[in-house]
Each structure stands twice: as structure tokens, then as C-alpha cells.
Amino acid sequence: MLNELRKNLAKVIHLRSIIGYNGMVYALKKTPVIGRLIPDKLYGTKFLKVIYWVFHVIMEVFKLFIGKIFGLGMIYLLSFFLAKGYIENEIVNSVAESEVFAGLALFFFLVYALCGILINRPYFRCTPEKEYLVFMLRMNARKLNNTLFIYDLAKLVAGYLIAGIFGLILGAPFWLCAAIPVLAVFIKLFGTGVQASRFRNKNKRHKPMKDSTFSIVFGIFLVFMGMPFILVLIADGCYIPLPVLLAVAGVLVLLGLWGFTVLRGFDPFLHRRALNDNIVRNEVSRYKTPDNTRSFKNIKAKGTVKGDKKGFEYLNALFVRRHAGMLVAKPVVFTVFILLIMVLLIAGFIYKYYMQFGSDNCLNMVGTNLLNLMLFRHYEDALFPFDAESADTFFRWLAQYHMLAMLIPVSIADNSFKSTQAMYINCDNSLMTFSFFKQREKIIRLFDIRLKQLIKIHLAPAIVCGLSADLILFYTGGQDYPFQYVLTVLVCIFMSISYSVIWLSMYYLFQPFTTTVNVKSGVYNAVRIIVTTILGILVWIPANTAVLTALMLVFTAAFIFVMRKLVYKHAPKTWKAKA
Amino acid sequence: MEFVISHLVKSYGSKQVLKDVDFVFGEGRIYGLLGRNGSGKTTFFNCINNDIDINSGEFYFRGNDGGKVPVMPEDIGYLVSTPTVPEFMTGREFLKFFIEVHEEITPDRTIDEYFDYMMVPEDDRDRLLKDYSHGTKNKMQMLLNIIASPKLMLLDEPLTSLDVIIAEEMKNVIRNQKQGRITIFSTHLLDVAVDLCDEIVLLHNGRLEPIDKSNLGDDAFKEKIIAALRDQDDA
Numbered sequence A: 001m002l003n004e005l006r007k008n009l010a011k012v013i014h015l016r017s018i019i020g021y022n023g024m025v026y027a028l029k030k031t032p033v034i035g036r037l038i039p040d041k042l043y044g045t046k047f048l049k050v051i052y053w054v055f056h057v058i059m060e061v062f063k064l065f066i067g068k069i070f071g072l073g074m075i076y077l078l079s080f081f082l083a084k085g086y087i088e089n090e091i092v093n094s095v096a097e098s099e100v101f102a103g104l105a106l107f108f109f110l111v112y113a114l115c116g117i118l119i120n121r122p123y124f125r126c127t128p129e130k131e132y133l134v135f136m137l138r139m140n141a142r143k144l145n146n147t148l149f150i151y152d153l154a155k156l157v158a159g160y161l162i163a164g165i166f167g168l169i170l171g172a173p174f175w176l177c178a179a180i181p182v183l184a185v186f187i188k189l190f191g192t193g194v195q196a197s198r199f200r201n202k203n204k205r206h207k208p209m210k211d212s213t214f215s216i217v218f219g220i221f222l223v224f225m226g227m228p229f230i231l232v233l234i235a236d237g238c239y240i241p242l243p244v245l246l247a248v249a250g251v252l253v254l255l256g257l258w259g260f261t262v263l264r265g266f267d268p269f270l271h272r273r274a275l276n277d278n279i280v281r282n283e284v285s286r287y288k289t290p291d292n293t294r295s296f297k298n299i300k301a302k303g304t305v306k307g308d309k310k311g312f313e314y315l316n317a318l319f320v321r322r323h324a325g326m327l328v329a330k331p332v333v334f335t336v337f338i339l340l341i342m343v344l345l346i347a348g349f350i351y352k353y354y355m356q357f358g359s360d361n362c363l364n365m366v367g368t369n370l371l372n373l374m375l376f377r378h379y380e381d382a383l384f385p386f387d388a389e390s391a392d393t394f395f396r397w398l399a400q401y402h403m404l405a406m407l408i409p410v411s412i413a414d415n416s417f418k419s420t421q422a423m424y425i426n427c428d429n430s431l432m433t434f435s436f437f438k439q440r441e442k443i444i445r446l447f448d449i450r451l452k453q454l455i456k457i458h459l460a461p462a463i464v465c466g467l468s469a470d471l472i473l474f475y476t477g478g479q480d481y482p483f484q485y486v487l488t489v490l491v492c493i494f495m496s497i498s499y500s501v502i503w504l505s506m507y508y509l510f511q512p513f514t515t516t517v518n519v520k521s522g523v524y525n526a527v528r529i530i531v532t533t534i535l536g537i538l539v540w541i542p543a544n545t546a547v548l549t550a551l552m553l554v555f556t557a558a559f560i561f562v563m564r565k566l567v568y569k570h571a572p573k574t575w576k577a578k579a
Numbered sequence B: 001m002e003f004v005i006s007h008l009v010k011s012y013g014s015k016q017v018l019k020d021v022d023f024v025f026g027e028g029r030i031y032g033l034l035g036r037n038g039s040g041k042t043t044f045f046n047c048i049n050n051d052i053d054i055n056s057g058e059f060y061f062r063g064n065d066g067g068k069v070p071v072m073p074e075d076i077g078y079l080v081s082t083p084t085v086p087e088f089m090t091g092r093e094f095l096k097f098f099i100e101v102h103e104e105i106t107p108d109r110t111i112d113e114y115f116d117y118m119m120v121p122e123d124d125r126d127r128l129l130k131d132y133s134h135g136t137k138n139k140m141q142m143l144l145n146i147i148a149s150p151k152l153m154l155l156d157e158p159l160t161s162l163d164v165i166i167a168e169e170m171k172n173v174i175r176n177q178k179q180g181r182i183t184i185f186s187t188h189l190l191d192v193a194v195d196l197c198d199e200i201v202l203l204h205n206g207r208l209e210p211i212d213k214s215n216l217g218d219d220a221f222k223e224k225i226i227a228a229l230r231d232q233d234d235a
Helices: A002-030 A040-044 A046-088 A097-119 A128-136 A141-170 A174-204 A213-235 A242-264 A268-287 A311-322 A324-376 A392-401 A403-413 A416-431 A440-457 A459-475 A484-510 A522-538 A545-574 B041-048 B091-101 B111-117 B134-148 B164-176 B190-196 B219-234
Strands: B002-012 B015-026 B030-034 B056-062 B076-079 B152-156 B182-187 B199-204 B207-211
Touching (some): A002 A040, A002 A046, A002 A128, A097 A174, A141 A174, A174 A242, A311 A324, A311 A440, A311 B091, A324 A416, A324 A440, A324 A459, A392 A403, A403 A459, A403 A484, A403 A522, A403 A545, A440 A484, A440 A545, A459 A484, A484 A522, B002 B041, B015 B041, B030 B190, B041 B152, B041 B182, B076 B134, B091 B134, B164 B190, B190 B219
Parallel strands (some): B076 B152
Antiparallel strands (some): B002 B015, B199 B207
């Protein structure tokens, strides 16, 4: 029997390594730049296969450490500290520390192991190597499942015994460290037996097994939600006496024996059917994966284009009209959200007056003071003296010298990426098959129209971002120099324009989308990461708003100029349909 | 006018799809590009249409005076087997837009006359293109290429999965449009090629080879082509 076990295990591990190694080479070959350098014969290189083997073994040991040694080690450690606390604070009396330790450790282990059998159920899971061995190489499914199960149990026992040494060092009783690995085996047998029994019953009634992931996750969520209360009870000195826990363990041992008998009676054909069911369930869930393009396909033939728009102007106007929800929703929601925040800020401002002057005089004061401010520019009369020590100083400093931080809200409002996706999936993907669409002059004409359109769409959120900064300035002492309010808004507008230029020109220069709207361009992703990193750095750089406006004006103009040139030069080659 | 392909090579990694394509296509004729599945017909068209880069070689028009004329995007009309159309537009809107952007073309018919010519049903004309049937989408694609009037028409299996009536209508349109241009029609269906084309060209082992067109249509000819494709594949 042992010999057969060894042979089966060798087959599985051999196949696993082939699948793993080939998968790794395939992934490397798909990596941008590096992929091109990797020859096909790498699939047959023995030296690299050995390296992969080493990596595979390290991963196995690592999994053992994480799942078993680390998990049980933490339980021992927690129990050690709690038991010490119980004894030192005299929460429990007339009980030996080792018994308290054992009771706590056993309790935590039982919760851990029962959660484990819910999450980790590999027995009937059809992995690629199982699929090849059972369905292509006609291997006996029962022998294969049992081999892997025994291998898992062996790893479990080994991991828990190693963790037991740590437990012994901490002062856990020897019987506990020896019993936990055995108990773990019985619990595992019980969990797998329940699985097998459920499958057999469902199979008798010709009912398919349902994917119970949600209920399991929900159950474990409830356990985690309940843990703080349990921990509070434990901290208060409540604990389940050891004899009760030992009785529970005894019951689990009996249930494990029951699981063993169920598994013994589970014939090879049922094993095979269970694996096949798992494949079917996986296939079904794969088909259930949300269709990325669905949100782009909700178009209705409502309305038409007014005026005398022709050619690409007409195309763009129709596109915007038929995709209004998709293009405009995000900027509009953002604008409304920021406006609401501004209303709250204004309400807070009025509330201060209310606290100062009471309800009768509040509106009168606000009105008079604002009028005073507008007509005579007597700022101090209009507002309360600004408290330089308050937290508002920070916000004022941001609005004065850190407008680059506005790159964050402006980027949140920006919908250019999704807009380019919609352009590709619903318009350009089809028009790219026509030669006129690839002519330089026509490409740049449509690029210009679209850029203007994106700028228009994002104007409102950019302005409200600027106005919210203005409100902070106004509330905390007013502008430092003439036109600061205007410049603050202008900075946000330039940022928004730059975002539109970045996304649109990247779309024209790399065209990364497939017909399923996935990004399939390593260079595009790399540029995206670089751009995001640069923006992430810029956010931290302080700059005077007036200087920043001048810089942004020059940058935006130069950026548009350069990007237009690049698009004009390269887009006829780069702006192509991808499968 | 002739369309000349000279030593065209296209590879994907180590796999050479087009090995040394060398051929001259003449004006006013329909060429049936025949090849087995995966022989590289679509790759060949994508190279000509500049959708993918070629590894080496060149292609150009040869004028009546013998001079080289470079191929510009507007010279090529490309019909793909699975037509994709801008789904947010109606057929009429798309046609209006298409005519407007082709400023160099003076349309000789109204939009409805064009629809009539291609036998696009009246109730389809103001519906979104996304709701068109496969056959009607194909007709729209063909119609747009007729309006653009390119020098070189590449038809990549355009009759695949069309019903008998629409396929016949399309064949007639292709025949009517062949004058003044070069039409290359790819298919893996021998009967379609024999029925529609003036010349048959085999694409296999990455090369183009003309087939003697004498006895075009008789059984012996068909057997000859099948034998050629099989031999090449097995070689």
C-alpha cells in the first residue's frame, strides 16, 4: 500500500511541477519586453526545471509554516500569556497554570480547526493535475484523492508536531502537544466525511452540489464578529473548563471515525463524479464572471444632433449624446458631492455667527458683513478674526501653497479613462477597419474634437475643486493678493485639462484595449504606473498658487502641443484594433 | 494598374506565417485567395491594410507607365468576416457621417438610394447598428466600401455565415464592383472561390501560388486544388 501511495504521489508531484514550470515560462513569455527575449526551448531546459523544483519545495515548506506551525504557534503563545495573566491576577484559583494553558489552547485550537475545515476543503477540488490524471490518463480517482489526502494529513501532523515543540517550551503539557496533531487528523476526517456524505446524498437525489462559498464566508464572518465578545469574556476570567473541552474533543474523535467510514465506502466512480461536478461548477462560475462590456452596451437611439454639425463633429456629438450617462455621470456626481461639502462649510460658517449673535441677529450679521466685504472690502468686519492657532491654519496653508494636492480630487473626478474605453468599444473598434479613419489629418481632427469634449465634461468638477479651495481661503482670512481666487480655480482647470490630455493621448499612442475592454498593453500599463508615480510625487510639492498657475499654463500648453505632435506622427501606426 | 507584392515576410516569434509572398494582382479582376484554416489569409490582409507590421518586403501599385505608386490608407477597402460597426449610430446616421468625412467623394446617389442599392430593409435604416443582423451589418460594411471606392478591395471571408439570399446579393454586388479596382477575396470554401472569382491564388506554406484557371469550375480542377493544398500541408 505504501509503495502504491508513493507511486501515486510521485505522479502527482511530477505533473504539478510540469504544470507549474510551464505556467511560469508561459507567464514570462507574456511579460512585456522580457517575453520577446525568451525562446521556446526554455520549456525543455532541465537546469531551470531543477531551480523550479527547489522553489516548489520552498513554497511547500512555507505553506506548512504559515498554515500550520504559525497558526498553532500563535495559539500556544496567546494561551501562554492569557494563562499567565489568569494566574497572576488570581482570576482562577485552585487550578494549575498548565491546566489553564491547556484549556485555553484547546479552546482556541477547536475554533481554529473547525473554521479550517470550512475554508480548506481540497478533497473534491479538481486541480489541473487531478483533471489530467483522472480524466485524460484514466487514473483511479479514489486512489488519487486518498493519496493527496494522506499527504495533506502527513503535512498537518508534521507541522503541528513542530509547533508542539514551541508549545512545550512555553510550558504546555506534553499530552496536549501530542494530542493536538491527532485531534487535527480526526477533525479533518470529520470535515471531509461530511463533504463526502453530502455529495453522496445529493447524488442519490440527482441534485447538484451548490457553491456554498458565500454561506461559509458569512459563517466565518459571524465567528470573527463574535470573537471580541468571547475575548471579553475570557479577559473577565470566564473560560470553558478543560473536562468540557476534552469531552468536545472526544465527540470530534468519534465524528472523525464516522468520517473515516464514510470515506472508506465512497467508491471510485463517486470520486470521479465529484471531481467532474467540481469542474462543471468552475466552468459555470467562469461563465458567470461579469461582462466588462455590459456597462458600455446600454445605448438607446434617443434624440439626434441639433445644428449643422458635420463629419467628425457630428460623430462626436452623437457619441456624447448616446453615451451621456456613461461620460458625464461621474463628474456630475463628484461636482454635486463637492458642492454639498461647500454647503456644509458655509453652514458651519453661519453657525459660528449663530453661536456668537444668537438666532435673531445671525442672518442680519452675515448679510451686513458680507455686504460690507463686497462693497468696502473690510474683511475683518465681515468675518471673525482668523484664529491663527486653529486647525484652519493647515487648510489655509494648503489653499495658499499646496494646490498641487488638488491633483487628487481632480483625478477622482476625471472620467477620461472610462471615456476612452467607451470610445474604443462602441466607436473606434469598428471604424478602425476603414482606411479613412487611419489618415493622419482625420485622426488629429477627431483627437482635437474629443479633447475639447473631455475638457468640457471635466470643467465643472475642476471649477468646484477650485471654489472649495477659495472658500477655505475666504473663511480663513481672504486672498493674499489680487486674483488669488481666480488663479486657484485656474490651477484646477489646468490640472483637469492635463488629465484629459494624458488619457486621451495615451489611448491614441498605445491603444491598449481589447474588445472586452481589458487593458492588453504592457507599455500602456508601464506608462500608467510612471504617470501615477510622478503625480504621487507632485502632490507633496508645495508651490505658491500664482507661480503654480503660470507654470501650469505653460506646461498645459506645451503638453497639448507635444502630445498633438506625437499623436499626429505615431497614431496612424499605433491606434489599432486589438482582438 | 497593378498591385505588386514583393518578398513579403511576416513572422510571429519563430513562426513564419508569410514566408516569401511575391505576386502581382491585376485591375478589374476578382482574385480568390484560397487557403486552409490558419494558413495566414487574415494575417496577409492585415499586413496589406497596415494593421500589423511586416518583417520585410514591400507592396505598391504599379501605374500604367510602370512607375511605383505607394499604397495609401484611402486606397484600401477592407471587409472583415465579422463586421463591427459603431453601435451607437443608426444606419442612416453612419452613412451620413461616412459621406461627410469623405470630402473627396461626390456621392452620385442619395442615402436612401444607396440603401436601396444594397437592399438594406427600410425599417432597418433608422435603427441602431447594434440591432442589425449579421447579414445587414455585412451589407453596410460593403456599402461603405463601395462609397469610398478604393483601388484595392480586401474581402476577408465576407460570405461566412450569411444566409443564401444575402450571400447571393453580396456576390452580385462584388461582381458589379470589380471594374476599375483589384479585388482580393479570401475564403476557405472552394465552391465560393470557383463561383465568384476570375483567378484562384493558393496561400499555403506562407507563399502565394497562382492556379491555372483553365477548366475553372469542373471537378478535375477542384480535385487539383485540394490535392495541392493537401500535398503542401503534408510536405
